[in-house]
Amino acid sequence: MIKTHSPRAGVAGWPVDHSRSPTIHRHWLKELGLSGSYERFAVRPGEFRQFAIQIGRGELVGANVTAPHKEAAFKVCDRRTQVAEALGAVNTLWRQDGLLWGDNTDVGGFLANMDDSAPGWAGRAKLAVVIGAGGAARAIVYALKSRGFERIAVVNRTQSRAEALAAHFGRPTQATRWSDLTAGLREADLLVNASVLGMAGQPPLAVDLSPLPDQAVVADIVYVPLRTPLIEAAGARGLRVAEGLGMLLHQAAPGFARWFGAQPTVTPALRALVEAEVLATHMEAG
Ligand SMILES: NC(=O)c1ccc[n+]([C@@H]2O[C@H](COP(=O)([O-])OP(=O)(O)OC[C@H]3O[C@@H](n4cnc5c(N)ncnc54)[C@H](OP(=O)(O)O)[C@@H]3O)[C@@H](O)[C@H]2O)c1
Numbered sequence: 001m002i003k004t005h006s007p008r009a010g011v012a013g014w015p016v017d018h019s020r021s022p023t024i025h026r027h028w029l030k031e032l033g034l035s036g037s038y039e040r041f042a043v044r045p046g047e048f049r050q051f052a053i054q055i056g057r058g059e060l061v062g063a064n065v066t067a068p069h070k071e072a073a074f075k076v077c078d079r080r081t082q083v084a085e086a087l088g089a090v091n092t093l094w095r096q097d098g099l100l101w102g103d104n105t106d107v108g109g110f111l112a113n114m115d116d117s118a119p120g121w122a123g124r125a126k127l128a129v130v131i132g133a134g135g136a137a138r139a140i141v142y143a144l145k146s147r148g149f150e151r152i153a154v155v156n157r158t159q160s161r162a163e164a165l166a167a168h169f170g171r172p173t174q175a176t177r178w179s180d181l182t183a184g185l186r187e188a189d190l191l192v193n194a195s196v197l198g199m200a201g202q203p204p205l206a207v208d209l210s211p212l213p214d215q216a217v218v219a220d221i222v223y224v225p226l227r228t229p230l231i232e233a234a235g236a237r238g239l240r241v242a243e244g245l246g247m248l249l250h251q252a253a254p255g256f257a258r259w260f261g262a263q264p265t266v267t268p269a270l271r272a273l274v275e276a277e278v279l280a281t282h283m284e285a286g
Pocket of ligand 1: 157
């Protein structure tokens with residue numbers, strides 16, 4: 001019998017149907033003419049370890065990890081990248097020299113998208129305001145620290161979570177109250193929404209952008225809808241913007257390169273493909 005060794009990868013989550021990762025990775029496999037496959041793995045909470053230990057054995061070369069398994073993925077790893085260690089969460093797994101490795105590619109994905117969408121965005125880097133204090137906000141605060149922001153103000157519905165995040169990262173991160181947001185925006189170089197606000201099915205993000213300086217950049221990591229009301233409002237004010245979809249596309253690249261052995265790129269064709277899919281799903285749901 002002839003045995004084929006076609007590498008398999010996929011995304012593990014619960015639920016996982018909504019994940020756009022298969023579209024991204026399958027596009028790259030086709031574009032680069034590689035043999036391999038990328039699937040959705042519906043892994044129940046509590047069953048992540050059994051899933052993860054299969055990686056690197058047989059044809060399963062690795063996986064992306066989405067909610068609710070990013071902390072479980074962190075725990076199951078034998079080794080983690082420096083970024084994953086700092087965040088306490090893993091979204092990309094592979095096996096190397098027999099050991100299970102984990103990375104967190106949200107940081108790199110956010111930075112690559114900012115560099116693409118708003119070149120020079122971190123040039124002044126005096127004050128960034130981040131809305132949200134969940135897993136994505138952690139990655140973004142880490143990313144902003146790495147680009148040398150002098151102050152990073154975190155605003156969140158649950159103030160204690162903003163304080164915990166600020167304590168985790170230390171200076172220059174500080175928790176800021178919603179009531180102080182408007183004053184903070186007057187000096188901000190960057191505003192990032194890293195909460196679920198503005199996402200389809202969630203409450204809107206009610207922020208008045210008028211205090212922001214004209215050279216400020218506004219980023220939203222929400223990508224359903226593709227252009228959130230925050231992005232629309234920033235665009236209408238003439239501010240430079242970075243949309244959430246770019247981060248999603250860029251964060252996928254490092255995993256692909258490790259599993260399939262070729263460096264993929266984020267092209268307009270890929271963007272158009274995923275945009276069409278998000279749009280179709282969003283219209284169906286709406
Ligand atoms: N573009 C990308 O590549 C990318 C990557 C990762 C995540 N995301 C998106 O980023 C968003 C956050 O993801 P996450 O993983 O950080 O989620 P998470 O860990 O569950 O955090 C959710 C955040 O949203 C806030 N929030 C939830 N409901 C709220 C409400 N009704 N009013 C005000 N704040 C509310 C939470 O505040 P509390 O602390 O008060 O609960 C928390 O700050 C999601 O929309 C996700 O799809 C995008």
